[in-house]
Amino acid sequence: MESHLLVSKESLAEYKDSEISYFIAPGIACGFPSPATDSLEVRLSITDFFTSNPTATFFGRAIGSSLEGIGIFENDVLVIDRSLRPVNNDIIVMTYEGGFTAKKVVKEGNEVFLISENPEYPPVKVADPDNLIVWGVVSKIIKDPRSVVKNRYGHIRKVI
């Protein structure tokens, strides 16, 4: 029996990056119609949880173990939203020796510190908090609990 396409392809176009599901309801002739057809909505997609500003959103992958103190483990994917201004306790991405690193921003009184929670990297006091140079603010951390997956460059890609 032929089915009806209830949601047009066009109206789903904005969900292009996520799961595209067609809402197929059984044809009328072959029995009782589903009582849910009037209430169908677009299925949640993973992108609904991640970004509000795709224009300013970039992604990065954590390597090494130096960020574990601030909750970031090797192979975690960081969602970085450059439209956000850092506030207390944010994790920020900044450039460091030609590459990138992440730090936690902590405000104590009028002073701002960059914290790694790592004995090898003591907290750094920010000299001029109004002009702290930030590459972006980490808005989400994607963890894969099964992650031993290697990317195409192997476990640790050479830092350019």
Added chain:
Amino acid sequence: MIVHADCDAFYVSSERVFNPSLIGKPVVILSNGDHTVVALSKEAKALGIKRGDNIKRIMALYGHHGLQALSSNYTLYGDMSSRVMEVFGQYTPDMEFYSIDEAFANLYRHKYIDLDSYVMDAKNKILQYTGIPVSVGIGQTKALAKTATKYAKKETANGFYRIKNNEDRIRLLKWLPVGDVWGIGSKYEEKLLAMGIKTAYDFSIMPGEKVNELMTIVGYRLWCELNGQQRINFEYEVPNKKGIGSAKGFGTKVTELSQLQEALEVYLSRCCDKLRAQNLACKHLSVFIHTNPFATEEPQYYKSIEVELPVATYHTHLLKEEANKLLKGIYRIGFDYKRVGVFLSRLVPIGAIQSNLFDNPNTERNAKLTAVLDAMNGRYGRDKLRFASMGYKHDWKARADKLSLHFTTDKDDIILIQ
């Protein structure tokens, strides 16, 4: 008021966002095949490097200055460009995307705002959101706004200049050498210099009829614009192209038909993607091949061939059959080929395809096949589903040894954070 925004050293700036080690160093971006310089940072300019310079020569001369050379990464630049334009577009709907790194905006709707702070806000937001620095100029006309941007880039600390009154306009035009005026090429520059016209100001006070006589209506429009009268229209919509083509030089010597065929199909597939992205079909197809015209001691061959299709089409698999037939027809054994190219023309909107009596009986099946192809590749990445004849090895491809990664479009290429 017209606003003109121009990204500063756009290709280099895009690379620097994702590779901070390039910041402050002289950087050049290379042409397809890594032969010559197509873009450069201001540090590289300061060394005396120019667009078009040969990479081997400048590396020998300036390598010890820490000169960094990168292959052009148009995937990255394209994405960064649309990010910049998206942010700019939040400020006004009346925009013209002039090129990958330049845009005009017409702020006639914004009569009651503080223009300077509005535009500075846009400029700062573009830098914050995308990491790309932009220079901005404001003037009465497009040509004046572009002049203001040039001035802002070279002479101001904050990369912003607004032509506020006639004195400003005259001062800027006196500052601008006539050869640097938008649209005045080297041919007219020579003529004008011979007449004693050295600056844009000298040009702007020439009698209009004389400009018209010397440089046709195009030059006259420019003359009007520099004098504050709008003559160059806004192109809010990108005009439909006359044709879509792709032709890239090979990185190695190519002699076999099979290699040419593989390259042709890859280029054609790209063209068909563009065609369908604009909802167009083509009725005319041409293919050409040629040897390297600079290798004068080698035997030379150039041939192009075209066909009028009975029915306009947008299907890769149908066009590829035709293109292969054409290629076979012009291929000759015994030459070192430098390039193969394909061009689709006589474009019509898909909805306006005129079918005929002898129409392909498989129209519906073709449409389904192409829809599946586009849906799969839209989701899993370009060419993930492809015709086997497009091959994988691509040993004919031009060199891009120093290509940076696709930081924003490939999940295996995202930045690393330590």
